[in-house]
Amino acid sequence: MFRSMLVRSTSSAKQSLLRRSFSSESVPQRKVAILGAAGGIGQPLALLMKLNPLVSSLSLYDIANTPGVAADVGHINTRSEVVGYMGDENLAKALEGADLVIIPAGVPRKPGMTRDDLFNINAGIVKNLCTAIAKYCPHALINMISNPVNSTVPIAAEIFKKAGMYDEKKLFGVTTLDVVRAKTFYAGKANVPVAEVNVPVIGGHAGVTILPLFSQATPQANLSGDVLTALTKRTQDGGTEVVEAKAGKGSATLSMAYAGALFADACLKGLNGVPDVVECSYVQSTITELPFFASKVRLGKNGVEEVLDLGPLSDFEKEGLEALKPELKSSIEKGVKFANQ
Numbered sequence: 001m002f003r004s005m006l007v008r009s010t011s012s013a014k015q016s017l018l019r020r021s022f023s024s025e026s027v028p029q030r031k032v033a034i035l036g037a038a039g040g041i042g043q044p045l046a047l048l049m050k051l052n053p054l055v056s057s058l059s060l061y062d063i064a065n066t067p068g069v070a071a072d073v074g075h076i077n078t079r080s081e082v083v084g085y086m087g088d089e090n091l092a093k094a095l096e097g098a099d100l101v102i103i104p105a106g107v108p109r110k111p112g113m114t115r116d117d118l119f120n121i122n123a124g125i126v127k128n129l130c131t132a133i134a135k136y137c138p139h140a141l142i143n144m145i146s147n148p149v150n151s152t153v154p155i156a157a158e159i160f161k162k163a164g165m166y167d168e169k170k171l172f173g174v175t176t177l178d179v180v181r182a183k184t185f186y187a188g189k190a191n192v193p194v195a196e197v198n199v200p201v202i203g204g205h206a207g208v209t210i211l212p213l214f215s216q217a218t219p220q221a222n223l224s225g226d227v228l229t230a231l232t233k234r235t236q237d238g239g240t241e242v243v244e245a246k247a248g249k250g251s252a253t254l255s256m257a258y259a260g261a262l263f264a265d266a267c268l269k270g271l272n273g274v275p276d277v278v279e280c281s282y283v284q285s286t287i288t289e290l291p292f293f294a295s296k297v298r299l300g301k302n303g304v305e306e307v308l309d310l311g312p313l314s315d316f317e318k319e320g321l322e323a324l325k326p327e328l329k330s331s332i333e334k335g336v337k338f339a340n341q
């Protein structure tokens with residue numbers, strides 16, 4: 001996105017030189033596939049990935065409506081070639097050669113529902129898509145957005161284990177939206193520029209399993225215990241806030257597309273060897289007794305390079321950590337059981 005702005009502002013000789021070195025030397029070819037690309041998240045995510053100069057091929061897959069989305073996004077004059085694929089019979093072509101697969105396929109919540117209420121429909125969708133991934137692009141990084149993330153990531157891991165290609169370094173639950181929200185809400189209360197804010201968010205991606213670590217937030221601010229409690233609750237309930245505001249028309253799509261694009265960009269940078277790319281994500285983990293856990297992760301050429309430890313927690317956060325474990329454990333077990341039925 002930034003590179004294309006640079007190209008436009010230079011002379012045409014320089015432009016073609018830049019384009020040549022840009023496309024063939026400095027930036028590797030990367031195919032990104034979005035599964036669920038015609039949905040509320042999928043469409044703006046397709047747009048944002050089309051703007052990403054690290055992408056050379058953008059594969060848009062859905063069970064319906066992908067030709068229109070692909071034709072529309074494909075007219076944007078950025079690096080990537082866009083191809084739309086519709087229906088199960090085209091899934092193999094959508095996946096072949098993918099370096100990164102982003103999965104926002106599945107149903108969203110309506111008011112009154114929990115993310116776990118989506119399990120019955122979305123678990124089956126994720127299972128089928130992951131079975132195809134195992135066959136057609138077993139070396140791709142996977143960014144799982146479909147809810148309930150606390151269970152869909154363990155489902156994917158089990159499907160991949162059965163297929164004999166599971167690599168725990170390549171499977172990510174996307175929790176970036178929790179970080180995006182924590183940064184926004186914190187900046188408002190701390191009265192600091194939002195662009196400078198960093199807040200790790202650990203645990204999982206549902207209710208109390210979302211645990212922002214405001215004690216580690218930067219820039220530091222002297223916020224009262226009551227304010228920190230309210231900020232924590234608002235971050236945990238951020239998804240519900242949007243579901244209620246949309247009043248039956250779905251859940252977060254635009255902020256999620258932004259968050260998904262940020263995380264995908266970080267994964268691509270890691271694949272391309274950019275050093276010190278660190279993002280929070282829900283991954284296979286040994287930093288607590290739970291087999292999957294969200295924390296800061298260093299991304300590299302093979303996906304997860306290092307799962308970073310949690311750092312110092314306040315007493316309030318230590319309590320939150322203990323409180324989230326039973327729910328997260330049972331969501332993980334539910335996913336594992338489903339995949340092995």
Ligand SMILES: NC(=O)c1ccc[n+]([C@@H]2O[C@H](COP(=O)([O-])OP(=O)(O)OC[C@H]3O[C@@H](n4cnc5c(N)ncnc54)[C@H](O)[C@@H]3O)[C@@H](O)[C@H]2O)c1
Binds near residue numbers: 038104146252
């Ligand atoms: N991880 C997060 O932070 C986060 C944030 C927001 C939403 N979500 C989740 O993302 C999912 C999608 O949300 P949305 O608002 O885009 O929903 P949506 O209903 O607008 O779009 C979902 C898309 O998935 C497609 N789809 C259904 N079955 C499919 C299949 N087998 N293969 C490919 N595509 C299929 C649908 O046709 C639709 O286009 C939901 O489960 C939602 O809860 C996660």
Ligand SMILES: O=C(O)C[C@H](O)C(=O)O
Binds near residue numbers: 109115147238239243
């Ligand atoms: O809340 C939801 O159901 C969607 C998503 O998980 C979110 O956090 O916005």
